[in-house]
Amino acid sequence: MRFRPADILRRITTTLALLALPLVTGGWTSGPQSTFDTKGPVAKAQLEVFHVTVYVTFAVFFIVAGILAYATIKYKARSDSAEKAPVPDQGHGNPFIELGLIGASIAALVVIAVPTLRAIWYTYDVPEAERANAYEVNARGLQWWFQFEYPHEQIDGSGQLVTGNELVIPAGRPVRINLRTSDVIHSFWVPKLGGKVDMMPNRGNHLWLQADEPGYFWGQCAEFCGESHAVMRFRVIALAADDFAAWLENQKKPARDVVAPAGAKAVLASYDMTPKKRNAPGYTADFDANPLAAWTAMQFPEKDEDAVLVNQGRKLFAEKNCVTCHAVRGHGASGVNAPDLTHFGSRTTLAAGLLENNKPNLHRWIVDPNNVKPGNKMYMGVNGMAGYMTADDKGRMTKAHIQVNDTEARAIVEYLHSLK
Amino acid sequence: MSAPSATSQDHAHKDDGKFHLFVQIAMILAVITGVEIVLIYLPLAKWLIVSTLIVLSLVKFLMVIFWFMHLKFDKVFCTILFFIGLVLAGGTVAALLAIFSAHDSVPLTSQAIYAERAAAAAAK
């Protein structure tokens, strides 16, 4: 068989290009939800198994593909006469080669199977030795947000501590998460800490994970759950032990009261409210640069807080029926169908991780939630509670039930942000 | 040419005795059914009754397919064909039941029931 230099050159360049691909695509493996950038033992174990599968399949690929390429080049009929040449030997196969290859494939698979089995058991539940040290929380999926419950943090008179959309956990300690849902299937996925497990109706699923260091982690619902599945996100914040304890203590307190000095007048906060497009980006570059710092900053009352406005907002919150769905512990709001807002001001996100919790975003959300997150239950109503709209007898959303104008919204925003 | 002539039929069918065979099989089937009904009232161990019932209905099952449905008299290929479906279906049912009996698959609604039962047992 003849080899033409041009052919060889072509093959070499393509091979090189293939090998260079990872370099070109380097940027494609890092991001807030990268599964390569592992931050805990569960994710690490899973990545290890993935690496084994990569080694084995790449090895098999290079062998098989190499032979395939070689055969194609070597036996290609390159001219009319070669095509019309007498037919080659009509061989039918070779049982030894075939059996040998079957054996080799099985051997390759065993290499994958062993670490797979080990990791299945390891990732299933907190290892026996550390079980006593594990921290337990419940995560509940709802269309389209997450509720986090702390069964071991009981608050006098109001049951367990409940928060929404941001799960705060202790770092360096295994966390066992019971997964529940109140409607359809959702899935709990924080790629840097571990693979996902679904929240299945009528099933008591659980997973465990551990953040080795304090950090701010992105999570997202990974099972299609209806119209707004794409924007059902959440965060996990891991804190050092004493920070965590302090956080818990603050969270267990009822909502903050802000006392307005007698006779003070409200000054409407003047943030930019140029209308934003649907699906406008939710995050600022500042926030992305150091999310954990941003989170920490949110824990303290704002310096330029307008106490009059806050109290105005607090009144509006009740008048506008927000209280039918939301709970604000200590402020007479005890709705159960929506995120608990008792310490809403201390969260970095809004509308299930979709937007950064800053004033313009919150304003947008309160004035027109459906524009921010189409079909959301605050707009459509949930469990028989009317939302911003009520349905006519054909089920069409027609009649406005809650309307919040610009001035009112500024007051409510101020109020919600005061809830640290 | 078209309709078969009547004369040549007789020697083609030596199996006229099948009438009696079929009646006998039907009788056996009826008897087994009777036994099954009695069985469930007998004070035997539950596993024993369950397995006997399974065996008995299997016997009935096989009698119908092999005699009434002629598998015994037909080419084996028919048997193979049917058993592909039967075996896969049986395997799938078994796998499903195994999965759903496993601890992880106990639904939350049933967990409540089991907890209740456990509490009742503890109270006793």
Add this chain to the structure above:
Amino acid sequence: MSAHAGTIDHHHDHTTTTGIPNKKLFMWAFLASDCMFFGALISTHVIYRLHPTPDGADPLKLFSIELTSFSTFILLMSSLLMALAVGASQKGKVEATRQMLLGTIFFGLIFLGCQVYEFTHFVHLGLTLKSDMFGATFYTLTGTHGVHVAIGVLWLVMMYIRTFKPADASKSWFIRAVIQFAAFAVATVSSMVVMLAVTHAGAEHGYDLAALGAGVTHSLPATIAFVASSVVLIALSRSTWAVDFGEANAIDVESMGLYWHFVDIVWIVIFTVVYLFEYL
């Protein structure tokens, strides 16, 4: 024609590669598929029985083992008649085939009647599709089986009518066939109505002649329809012409028989799994 014209070998069709007639092979493949079908249904039922809902109905309070045993027996006997019908058709005995088919239809209808009775009885006791999970899986499983039986009966009736098709293709026979079919339908429905009325009357005042009378008078239109359609059926049950049906059609009867027997063995499984196991 060729030497083997005249006899038909029912188990081996020399015009096919394997010698198995196409229709038979088709039916066996279909039944293999149907195994999966009922496998999935039965699994659903058993899984929900393994994990019952807290407020579910108690099957033991509903079931009547006598009724179920009776209908099981009926179905077994219909299988026997079906097997005999196949035998008769293979011997080219049109009259005997018709009788056996009628017998099978009759038993099939009794089975269906029992099921209709059972269902109305259960509904009476409060078990419906919606009432709880047991209702859902029970009715769906046994109902699907019942639909299979009903399709089988429909098929049997069509085959029965088919045996009257005249050999002379130009004879306009279709209208007659439709009438015969309609008469069957009317007779079936009306007889079920009458029977339900009678059993209801019986349940209230005890089963005696008076109850029979009360039932019949309560459903007078149905009784009249039943009598009339029966007369039509009997009148149509004789053919004076040479019929097209013959030994060559035995394979049609046989594959129908396979279907019928299969429905029977599915019931064997249901009887054990759905009914008997509940008693343990």
Add this chain to the structure above:
Amino acid sequence: MEAALKTAYTAPESAAKTSARPWFFTRPKAKTGLVSWLTTVDHKKIGLLYAITALFFFLVGGVEALMIRVQLAVPNNTFISHQLYNELFTMHATTMIFLAVMPLSAAFFNYMMPLQIGARDVAFPRLNGFAFWVFLAGAIVLNVGWFTRAGAPDSGWFGYAPLTSVAYSNQFSGDSSTDLWVMGLQILGVSSVIGSLNFIVTIINMRAPGLTMMRLPVFTWMTLFTAFLIILSFPAITIALVELMMDRSFGTGFFEVAKGGLPILWQHLFWIFGHPEVYILILPAMGVVSEILPTFSRKPLFGYPIVVFSGAVIGFLGFGVWSHHMFTTGMGTMATAAFSLATMAIAVPTGVKIFNWVGTLWGGQIITRTPMMFALGFIWMFMMGGFSGVMHSAAPADAQQQDSYFVVAHFHYVLIGGSIFALLAGIHYWFPLVFGRMVSEFWGKLSFWVIFVGFNVTFFPMHFLGLNGMPRRTAVYDGNMGWNSANLVASIGAFILAIGIGIYFAVMVYTYFKGKKATGDVWDARTLEWAVPTTPPPEHNFNVTPTVHARDAFWYEKTHAKEIAEEKAKHAKDEDSHGGIHMPSQSWFPLVTATGLLIGGLFFTHHNFQGAIAGGCIMLLGVLGWAFEGPGGYHLHIHKDGTVTGGEGQDEASH
């Protein structure tokens, strides 16, 4: 021998009974024009009907995919709404799987399989027509939602409960989109099962004399396995759909959580069907490739028996791995481990096929015509898709991959790089046989390269997207996640791919009208479909039923020309003395019955039960007419000079 000579269509005829039949049973006779297509029982015409419908829906599914890619090209895009996006990916998948790849495979089964086994038609010609019309009815029911206020189905192609329940799927009361999905899939299931039963009987019972099972062309084998997979897996989804339908229409609680239902049961039932389904999509493709590689290597398939056997093993194992789609549902360690290992095991028989295809090339005389290019592309791309499948099969790794774009990358590699590449290869390969015209090599190769490049540019980056944490089925993503460039590349790739496919189809259409005429065995092929007397093949396929002496039957005929000619002449005489070639008659009833199903189904989804019953009555009428009209049939006579006489009505053989 005598038994062998008598094929099914030389069965006893009853010419004596010729006489006028009642109008109700008048059989359509048209051989051309609309009526001939509506009433056809010819497997080749039905094959073409399948192919055209499937290709149409392939374009529809493709346009849906393009809209998805446009929306995802940049972060925070507002091209389409969330709701429409959800409808698009649901219908994209449903369309591609059930209305494009499956029927395109069915088209090849219909057209090629009877030719490959030397038969004149399938075992039940009218049933074959019925299967097509039912398929069309299902396709209509699925897509009709686009034209109503309710919109198209929107709960994903595996419709996980309880999202499909009335409470969560209805945007407003009377939203019937999910009902349409349920009904559409049920109807398609009926079509697939009926079609497959027919193919099983045909392959087992209608083979030409001498064609033992171990001489069957591999494509025919794969048809057989696919048919088995269909009849054994569709019942599971049918039951799941029936249960869902009961929930939606009659208030049962199979998957209603409030009533104690277990949504996980839906997942099991769906994937018991769903996993065999993916092999239903790939086995026909493997069959096509196994025909093309030997032809263009001018060498028999390497290791024929083991290739066939591995097909059976894939099919069988395919029933025991379904829960690998459910690794994240918390099944527990034992079940997860068992399904993980079983899934890995499937790599072995699949690998066997790859090895044997390479073995076929080895030592051959490789002729790189367009069909061969697609077939080679198939091996490369399918292998890559298979490897990402193996990565999925390791359950702990899959915990990160499940429902991410890594899965999307995996299955597009096996579905497009696998099924679609092979089917496109098949179209190219058999085009000269079906239409008697040759596709231009230049344009064919061009379309291949554009498709090949476009495909990889689209889907290769998706591996990275998935591992970088991008979940699937998301209509928007934020710009700060590191997904922007890969998504943009993928979207550009999709358009390159679309251009390639555009070229491909433009060339096909052009060739159909204006292409170079080609007759006979253009590729120096090996299997019987090329032994037909003319291209396109005549209605009766073969003038003389071929007798098979070896595995590559046509290759043998070509290498033993003289002896075969003698044999043919002798058999021709025999056949004519037996009354000529028996052909089945056309019929209206398959169409009538399927129409009844369509009407009934549409009414049912709108909870109009009178209408549903009316549809049922039409169906029943169709069945009655069908049963009572009888199979019919007529005879053709081939004369020495090749002319054909006889036909419907001239010599009617009704039995």
